[in-house]
Amino acid sequence: MYKIASSVALGDLLAMTREVLYNTNVTKEEKVKEIIKRLRKVYPHPKTALNFSTPLDLLVATIMSAQTTDKLVNTLTPALFAKYKTAKDYADAPVEDITKLISKVNFANNKAKNIKAAAQIIVEKHEGKVPDNMEELDALPGVARKTANVVLGNAYHKAEGIVVDTHVMRLSQKLGLTDKKDPEKIEQDLMQIVPKEDWIDFAHMLILFGREYCPARPHKCDDCPLSDLCPDQKV
Numbered sequence: 001m002y003k004i005a006s007s008v009a010l011g012d013l014l015a016m017t018r019e020v021l022y023n024t025n026v027t028k029e030e031k032v033k034e035i036i037k038r039l040r041k042v043y044p045h046p047k048t049a050l051n052f053s054t055p056l057d058l059l060v061a062t063i064m065s066a067q068t069t070d071k072l073v074n075t076l077t078p079a080l081f082a083k084y085k086t087a088k089d090y091a092d093a094p095v096e097d098i099t100k101l102i103s104k105v106n107f108a109n110n111k112a113k114n115i116k117a118a119a120q121i122i123v124e125k126h127e128g129k130v131p132d133n134m135e136e137l138d139a140l141p142g143v144a145r146k147t148a149n150v151v152l153g154n155a156y157h158k159a160e161g162i163v164v165d166t167h168v169m170r171l172s173q174k175l176g177l178t179d180k181k182d183p184e185k186i187e188q189d190l191m192q193i194v195p196k197e198d199w200i201d202f203a204h205m206l207i208l209f210g211r212e213y214c215p216a217r218p219h220k221c222d223d224c225p226l227s228d229l230c231p232d233q234k235v
């Protein structure tokens with residue numbers, strides 16, 4: 001009994017020492033580079049879990065996905081995308097018709113109103129094309145920086161910011177990359193330390209990592225590829 005207890009305690013001590021040494025001797029930039037290097041091995045081709053063919057599809061799916069799982073959104077979008085192919089299709093549709101097709105997501109009626117209103121602006125101001133810049137996307141109803149970053153990164157391969165969803169927010173705090181609580185402030189902190197060429201993939205990888213290894217619910221850390229970089233590791 002005594003031997004087992006000692007060896008566990010020694011293991012804990014070594015892990016804690018390793019973690020303290022690592023976390024006090026590296027800058028946040030170095031730490032984030034190491035996180036990216038390791039996550040790239042686990043997720044060599046990270047991408048959004050939302051299914052889409054066009055920037056418009058992705059904009060609509062991302063508006064739908066707020067406080068809803070991507071999995072559920074993916075079950076609803078085939079019928080929606082088959083019925084509405086252009087911004088004008090959404091702009092001309094009665095809100096009730098859009099609501100009916102997305103009724104399983106949270107706040108379906110509000111989201112349907114935003115989809116229609118955004119489509120009307122896209123038709124009136126952008127010749128039917130989803131904008132490819134933060135300023136014009138951010139100005140659309142139902143679209144904040146997170147949604148704009150998803151569309152820019154995945155549909156246009158443009159990095160104007162970093163997607164900060166619940167996983168990115170929680171894991172950036174947990175891994176000691178930011179002490180902010182507000183998503184836009186977290187994004188600003190991350191943009192200072194994540195190399196720009198990694199902005200798009202970094203968010204995808206953290207989201208995949210959060211789902212697979214580090215969910216918000218209680219979990220074990222046994223197989224975590226970032227355990228020695230994490231001040232919150234449960235040994």
Ligand code: SF4
Pocket residue numbers: 174213214220221224225226227228230231232233234
């Ligand atoms: S060590 Fe545990 S808490 Fe830390 S990132 Fe890994 S799974 Fe999450």
